[in-house]
Amino acid sequence: GENVEQHPSTLSVQEGDSAVIKCTYSDSASNYFPWYKQELGKGPQLIIDIRSNVGEKKDQRIAVTLNKTAKHFSLHITETQPEDSAVYFCAASSRGSTLGRLYFGRGTQLTVWP
Amino acid sequence: EADIYQTPRYLVIGTGKKITLECSQTMGHDKMYWYQQDPGMELHLIHYSYGVNSTEKGDLSSESTVSRIRTEHFPLTLESARPSHTSQYLCASTGQGREKLFFGSGTQLSVL
Numbered sequence: 001g002e003n004v005e006q007h008p009s010t011l012s013v014q015e016g017d018s019a020v021i022k023c024t025y026s027d028s029a030s031n032y033f034p035w036y037k038q039e040l041g042k043g044p045q046l047i048i049d050i051r052s053n054v055g056e057k058k059d060q061r062i063a064v065t066l067n068k069t070a071k072h073f074s075l076h077i078t079e080t081q082p083e084d085s086a087v088y089f090c091a092a093s094s095r096g097s098t099l100g101r102l103y104f105g106r107g108t109q110l111t112v113w114p
Numbered sequence: 115e116a117d118i119y120q121t122p123r124y125l126v127i128g129t130g131k132k133i134t135l136e137c138s139q140t141m142g143h144d145k146m147y148w149y150q151q152d153p154g155m156e157l158h159l160i161h162y163s164y165g166v167n168s169t170e171k172g173d174l175s176s177e178s179t180v181s182r183i184r185t186e187h188f189p190l191t192l193e194s195a196r197p198s199h200t201s202q203y204l205c206a207s208t209g210q211g212r213e214k215l216f217f218g219s220g221t222q223l224s225v226l
Contacts, residue, residue, distance in 0.1 A: 041219070043204050043219050049213075089155075093213055101162065104156075106154070106155065107154075107155035107157075109155065
């Protein structure tokens with residue numbers, strides 16, 4: 001099955017700085033890469049996703065990049081704010097998978113200091 | 115906004131008790147999942163269902179069982195709870211041909 005590695009496990013930044021979280025995947029058939037944000041006491045929520053036919057996608061302060069050759073993708077958050085503090089999960093899935101399921105990274109605890 | 119609900123939000127019980135964690139969604143999604151989240155944040159898939167009367171075990175061995183008698187309802191049952199079952203349990207769902215997972219807010223289970 002797919003194996004998704006996520007780094008770092010913890011990340012602390014000053015408000016206004018940028019934050020980058022990186023993930024690698026093992027299955028070259030994977031073609032969908034979402035990012036989820038989990039705030040304290042809540043379930044994860046999708047914040048952005050990218051498909052394998054696209055190299056980069058932006059949504060305001062959030063961007064995701066994908067390098068299919070190297071099998072890695074990254075989440076970039078610019079102008080961080082305290083409300084960005086949360087756990088972030090990357091994931092990968094393949095339409096060819098019989099399960100059609102997501103494989104998650106282990107999560108990154110992001111803390112933004114005011 | 116996701117329409118997927120989990121009850122209870124918090125549960126503290128004694129060892130040996132039978133419990134059922136409830137999960138319901140009003141989106142008509144055919145696929146539903148249960149994840150166990152450990153204190154280190156990692157999500158472990160323990161059960162999934164692709165539709166009514168379809169249930170499968172996930173990657174992480176679990177002593178829990180699930181049922182899917184109705185599309186909208188996917189309860190998880192522990193016949194005899196143990197302290198090792200203490201964890202956060204997250205339910206999720208997605209629709210046919212779609213990949214976006216909607217998560218509930220979770221049930222934090224503590225077994226004493």
